[in-house]
Amino acid sequence: MAAKIKIATTSLAGCFGCHMSFLDIDERLLKLADIVEFDRSPLTDIEHCGPCDIGLIEGGVCNSENVHVLREFRSHCKILVAVGACAINGGLPALRNFFKLEDCLLEAYQDGIGVDNPQIPNDPELPLLLDKVRPVHEIVKIDYFMPGCPPSADVFWTYLNALIEGRDPNLPYELVHYD
Numbered sequence: 128m129a130a131k132i133k134i135a136t137t138s139l140a141g142c143f144g145c146h147m148s149f150l151d152i153d154e155r156l157l158k159l160a161d162i163v164e165f166d167r168s169p170l171t172d173i174e175h176c177g178p179c180d181i182g183l184i185e186g187g188v189c190n191s192e193n194v195h196v197l198r199e200f201r202s203h204c205k206i207l208v209a210v211g212a213c214a215i216n217g218g219l220p221a222l223r224n225f226f227k228l229e230d231c232l233l234e235a236y237q238d239g240i241g242v243d244n245p246q247i248p249n250d251p252e253l254p255l256l257l258d259k260v261r262p263v264h265e266i267v268k269i270d271y272f273m274p275g276c277p278p279s280a281d282v283f284w285t286y287l288n289a290l291i292e293g294r295d296p297n298l299p300y301e302l303v304h305y306d
């Protein structure tokens with residue numbers, strides 16, 4: 128029997144919506160389980176991924192921990208896919224890029240509406256924020272970009288099947304129009 132393809136996923140600065148959409152492939156997960164083995168993913172309890180064939184990465188890069196996790200993930204995955212708008216271009220978290228980091232912190236923790244007990248977190252254990260939220264391709268080499276916010280379950284299914292079969296993914300128009 129052929130060795131199973133190993134797939135891992137991780138989330139950086141995202142909302143986990145892309146992962147939820149992946150799980151929406153529903154009963155097709157059972158078909159997938161016949162041919163793939165999941166490393167780090169929502170389906171397993173693995174914290175650090177080992178060598179994998181395909182890595183799916185959700186979310187952009189907003190702090191030093193994201194950079195570390197992304198570099199480690201890249202080093203373990205033969206094929207790395209940026210999944211969704213946040214990974215591809217920073218997405219919603221990148222809206223803070225229109226402002227200075229200092230102003231964002233002041234608004235969130237000191238001057239903003241509803242803040243009682245103003246205090247900007249400065250515990251040394253907290254990862255340092257980057258000046259801007261970055262798309263993942265600015266930090267590591269990305270092999271493929273899966274569009275959407277989130278990509279639909281059918282996009283995940285189409286994309287993964289192509290990669291598993293060794294083809295470049297080619298999404299039909301009905302899967303990539305958003306009107």
Ligand code: SF4
Nearest residue numbers: 141142144211212213
């Ligand atoms: Fe959430 Fe959309 Fe970002 Fe995916 S692309 S993590 S669904 S905001």
